[in-house]
Amino acid sequence: MARRTPAGAELTRPAPAHWPGLNERVWVEVQMxxxxxxxxxxxxxRIEDAHEGSLVVAAPSFRGDLHVVAPGLAVAVCWAGRRGQSRQEFLLAEVVRRRVPAWDLAPCSDVVVEQRRRYARVPASGGVHLTCVHGDPLAAETDPDDPLEEPAVQARLLDLSEGGSALSVPVGTWVRLGRLVRLSFDLEGFxxxxxxxxxxxxxxxxxxxxEVVVAFAEPVAAADRLRRYVMQTQIRQRRGGDR
Known part of the structure; x- marks a missing residue:
């Protein structure tokens, strides 16, 4: 059966095969x-409808939604798949007013499959040298003339995965939600x-x-070594009865 776009034009092409199906549970992420x-x-x-060029989800409710939800809002949609969590970036094309209010979303990136092994976290210890990253838009709020003057922060490793790390940092530093950081640390001599x-x-x-969680930016130069460390730690934990 032909579906219509929000503008009313006929659209008969099916949804991409990698998208979730009708009524499937998904998650949307919005930067406040x-x-x-x-x-x-x-x-x-959940998914209300899907066809090529448009994914429709039931409009979620959250604190502040009346102030931020408008056409052009950047939205990420995440869903579980057989190969791991899938994620895709969208722009809100239209808020559809009907019995169940919905968001009509237009894709603006390819689907990324986030392999579960990237998020296997194991305990880690040691010092981490944190410095700010040139071009961080949030750094300008601290010192618009020279954000790189922000002092280095000495943190401690709490855990590691191939895709990120949890750290302990002193209270009151510039390290906060959304900041770009550069981590330098020693991992078993590397x-x-x-x-x-x-x-x-x-x-x-x-x-x-x-405590802060840092997601590593792609590409992760030390991905192979991080993966090896995670796997070896998991093996040691299983041998010791800690699963």
Whole structure:
């Protein structure tokens, strides 16, 4: 049966095969503006319709949605697949007002399959030297004339995966949600130097410290060594009865 675009034009071509199907559960991610905390909100929803060039999801509800939801809003859609979590970037084309309000989303990137092994996290320890990254848009809020003058931060490793790391940092530094950082640390005699972005912050049991999660930017130069470290640590844990 022919479907219509939001503008009313006939569209008979099917949805791409890699997209989730009708009524499947998905998650949408929206970057909130600084006025609403600046965090990335992740909200569950479901597929209402899909055809080539348009993915329609039930409109999710979240704090601040009335202020940020408008055509042109950047949205990421994530869903579970057989090869791992799939993710694709979209722009909100239209808010469809009907019995179930929906978002009509237009794709603006290819589908990326995030392999589960990239997120296997194992304990790690050691010092990490954190420096700011040239071109970080959030750095200008600190020192618009010379953001690279921000002092290096000495952090501690908490865990590692092929795709990122959890760190403990002192309270009150420039390391916060959304910041771009460069990590330099030693991993079993091998130097790792990797850029990433702070995607999560958590309170620490130590009142003078903060826990942050850094997602590594692609390409990950030390991916093979990180993968080997994760696998070897998992093997040691299983041998020791810690699963």
């Amino acid at each position: 503006p600084d006025a609403f905390g600046g965090e990335v909100v992740r909200i569950p929803t 130097g790792v130097d990797q850029e990433g972005q702070v995607v999560r912050t958590l309170d620490s049991l130590e009142t003078d410290r903060l």
